[in-house]
Amino acid sequence: MGHSHYDPVIQNRPAWNVGKAVGTKRPLTQKQIWAVRFFLDREGRLRDRALFDLAIDSKLRGCDLVKIKISDLISGEDIRTRAIVTQQKTGRPVQFELTADVRASLLQWLGARRGAVSDFAFPSRVDDGGHLSTRQYARLVDEWVSAIGLRRAEYGTHSLRRTKASMIYKATGNLRAIQILLGHTKIENTVRYLGVDVEDALVLSERIEI
Template structure:
């Protein structure tokens, strides 16, 4: 009897803890963040935001990037390849002009060398920015935008550009490659495409 009760309790606890996919940022949110960071001269955060959106990387892979991964000499590259920690598969991404400018400004200000982590930690016991620190930085900015922190996170950064590309092209295979997924089904689940398409149809047929 006690075992059944404990099992039921664990099941209820698990259901409570299940969290849905993080929302993607709207373009107006991204631009609002960029403007705010530029006005505040937050060079590191601006570079982190721009590269996070462009790269579509998981937080653990983004904070592990080194200067040489995104730069050729003293110039930011237009394209980069990063090995993903989770899948051990390389993923390629383009770096937009805005991101390149932000990266170069940050590298110059911080005096970073090619072998340095692009986003070094300000904590003495860590050589690079941690994923929790990254999440806290983003969470603070989400609050400033007046958005619900529970609905947004580092995966919002990863999903935002991927979702924009899918909505414009409907090319799932391309998005799969950009996200570095080994299976197309993973991309479908990650983007929540079926749900989004259903909502879009619903909005179009609203009376």
């Protein structure tokens, strides 16, 4: 269920990635996205469906995703079509879109969650007033991908961050747009993050006939 940072045992806990294979995580395919959604809907997990959907659309790092507040997502009584947050890693703002299906799942969750606009959208269950921890978010992602038959070692929170960005890149080849959407300061970081290589460049080039 996650641990409060006030819990003294947390000081002696090993790093989250001890003994785990750490590296580039695969993005999800469209089919896998809908498989996770079907699983979460079947189980009636409103919070998890909203969290999953928001992770895909926002393309945020886990540390930024879990800190989103209700005020970041709503305008009046409606869910925003676009939102903006300041990234913890860079200190720079990044914008993202909220598509219709995602707005619907967020509206359903926030209606059940209630709370003030200043509250976190995804509250902690162990720290009153706190937000869902990145550790718990990672555990949830492990659970989601396992539920649809994927290997945990190959997928993680960055899979959700990379998913839509990878789809946009494959559709457009526009690295600058992806850089902006991911909030990267350098385009070289975007190239590495997407795993762009010579084969990708050749495929894009082959689409253009002169």
